[in-house]
Amino acid sequence: MVNDIAIARNDFPILKEVINGQPLAYLDNAATTQKPQAVIDALVHYYQHDNANIHRGVYTLAERATEQYEAVRQQVATFINAASGAEIVFTRGTTTSLNWVAQTYAPTILQAGDEIVISIMEHHSNLVPWQQVSQRTGAKLRYVELTASGELDLAQYGDLLNARTKIVSLTHVSNVLGTINPIKKMTAMAHTVGATVVIDGAQATGHFPVDVQELDCDFYAFSGHKMYGPTGIGVLYGREALLAAMPPAEFGGEMINLVTRQKTDFKPAPAKFEAGTMPIAQVIGLGAAISYLQHLGWPAIIAQEQQLTAQAYQELTAITGVTIYGPTEPTRRSSVLSFNLQGLHPHDLATVLDLQGVAIRAGHHCAQPLMTDLGVSATARASFAFYNNQADLQQLVTAVQAAKEFFKL
Amino acid sequence: MNLGGLNDLYRQLIIDHAQHPHHHGALPAASQTITLNNPTCGDVIKLAVTFADDRIEQIAFSGEGCSISQASASMMTDLVQGQTLTQAKKEIQVFLEMLMENPAATQDDPDELLGDAAVLAAVIKFPARIKCATLAWKALEQAISEEEAHE
Known part of the structure; x- marks a missing residue:
């Protein structure tokens, strides 16, 4: 296997770049990963052979594009072991996924005096959206602190949780400390007080297997570009019942069932969240990245x-x-x-x-x-x-x- | 080891100013105190200025930052202390133009006008670091404009 990994490096053409007269040692993978030829080829192939707008056309090409797009939804569901493809929403990235939960789902369950729990090691994308919701709803934002070794203090976390805790939103892996948080355990603790658990998986999904049913979390967000896929594509996993209850953040084409002069009936999730033309090529590129990882x-x-x-x-x-x-x-x-x-x-x-x-x-x-x-x-x-x-x-x-x-x- | 490029940026003069900055500290009786940060890196500069008779009477800075931002603040405070606002504004303009991608066809010679700070022209070859060099100068620009608005 070690040999396979050494050879896999050759799949990434950018790693042959020379920077300031030196071979490139690319060590900023937490910011974004490089793309294997298989992902680059998938993007090129899509634009050369399959490009059409999805879900709209009755012609063969549009069907082909739609089929590939929806196949990746199923592939993502399998990749994180979601119960079904209906629990997979395509977004612009982790930031959008987290913002949608904070801006549309959270206000439906939060009242003044309720509490949101996040940790001090959160990336701004899992911190600022909760500050905003907290200011809008009057819910209090509380923090899980660090131990001396840079891990989350589970005892203090246990003390934070109470009947007013409505949302717990935590990063799976710290983008600064590298800490892998015990999400399964922390989710179980949050569920004992009835809180909804949101996980930022941006630094996890490209590095080790993630099983959302095993973790038992309610929402899970991640990005394609941090796991060898294209930029501009991310995923929001949500339990089916929660996605059904969550209002769409954007409105427009393709997310509707029926529009009349004064009101609109939305499609069921995940379609109701995917308004307008989605980043189709990027979804297909994400599928290629997942296949690549599974192959390794x-x-x-x-x-x-x-x-x-x-x-x-x-x-x-x-x-x-x-x-x-x-x-x-x-x-x-x-x-x-x-x-x-x-x-x-x-x-x-x-x-x-x-x-x-x-x-x-x-x-x-x-x-x-x-x-x-x-x-x-x-x-x-x-x-x-x-x-x-x-x-x-x-x-x-x-x-x-x-x-x-x-x-x- | 390719350290040639490093010598271009980190001249001894810059390292000296960064390690032993001049006018570093606070001014309790400052007329204007401006805190600016560089949101991309989190660096902060707190610039305190005392104005008198259209002149910069006293100036001091504090905060956290890299060698380039600290050296730049040190060189700038050396340069402008005691100067008229007109002179300081001219120097800020020349400094900022010196580090712009397409400098305006200016007749002013940074070497003549800017003292030690002229060596920071080398930063233009390191685009990611230009904001580090300009932070203190932008803080002074703001301090002067607030002082003038105040009058």
């Missing part, structure tokens, strides 16, 4: 990412002045490593690394409350995908050492 198989993907993360953790920690944030135990974290080099701002570090061909992220990672909590203004972040290799890792470590030498730290 989770054991090989997980083994490669864990090995790289554990080794990077060890080699970066060995550099005096480097602090890594988040869990120390490799099996409790994903392939995201946030770190700082003492005496050098992460922006300066990222510029130095860029000149060595190493692409990492530097900044607050859209998690400003978490940064405040960690007592830093920003961090550097390297995040691995299965196509990264030893050469990428060594390029990172050598470049951090070079930064240290250059700035005489």
Whole structure:
């Protein structure tokens, strides 16, 4: 399997790019992953052979496009083990998925004095929408805090939950700390007080298998572009009964059953959420990405990412002045490593690394409350995908050492 | 190791200013205090200015930021302290134009006008870092315009 993974790197043409005279070591996979040729080909093939608007035409080409689009809905359902394709809504991405739940579903169950629980490690996309709902409804926004090891404090979470808790919205994997949260357990705890559970799966779905029935969550949001698919396409999973109760966020073509002068009858979910012409090519590209991942198989993907993360953790920690944030135990974290080099701002570090061909992220990672909590203004972040290799890792470590030498730290 | 490009950006003068910034701190009696942040990276600058007789009498800055933003603030405060508002506004304009993609055909020579800050011209080769360099200057621009609106 290790051999298969090493070969799989060749499926990603962009990884052959030369950046600032150096081979590209792409280590910003938590921001977006690169695309395998199979996904690029699927997009090209669609536009060359199958392009037509879906659900509308009676002609053969439109039927072909519709069939492919709906087949991916079924494929996504199988991928996350949803009970049926009717529970899969296509959206623009995780942000849109979370916003729709917050803006249309949440107000139907929230009253002033109710409580929404999120965690301090949330990305702004699973934080700001809840602040907005909280301001609109008078529901109180409460936070699950961190333990010293960068994990969610389950005891304090247990104390937060009460009969007023109507919504619990948590990230599956932290985009800063890499922490993999115990979602199954936390969902069960939330359900004992009758809360609806929303999960941000943006950093999870491309890295390990996700089973929404096993997790037992009520909504699950993720993006195509963070799991080797195209940008502009995401998914909102929702239990059938919840999607039936959730009002559409947008209105227009294709989401209606019957329109009269004064009122409109909507189609059932998921169609009622997919107003207008959807990103059809991107849906088909997402299908190709899922097929690609399934072809590689989770054991090989997980083994490669864990090995790289554990080794990077060890080699970066060995550099005096480097602090890594988040869990120390490799099996409790994903392939995201946030770190700082003492005496050098992460922006300066990222510029130095860029000149060595190493692409990492530097900044607050859209998690400003978490940064405040960690007592830093920003961090550097390297995040691995299965196509990264030893050469990428060594390029990172050598470049951090070079930064240290250059700035005489 | 390709460190040549690094020397272009991080001249010794920039590192010196970043590691030992001038006018770093607060001004309790400031006429204007402007806090600006760079939303893409979370860097913050708090610029405090005391104005007197159409001049910048005292200026100081604090906040969190990278070497480029700290050095730029240090160089700028060196330059403008004691200057007239007209002179400072001219320098802000020349500095911002120096780092624009298509600089306007200006007759002004940054080397003559901007003192140490002229070395920050190198930042133009690092587009992702231009906002770091301009943050302090935009804060001063705002402080002056609020002071003038106030009068």
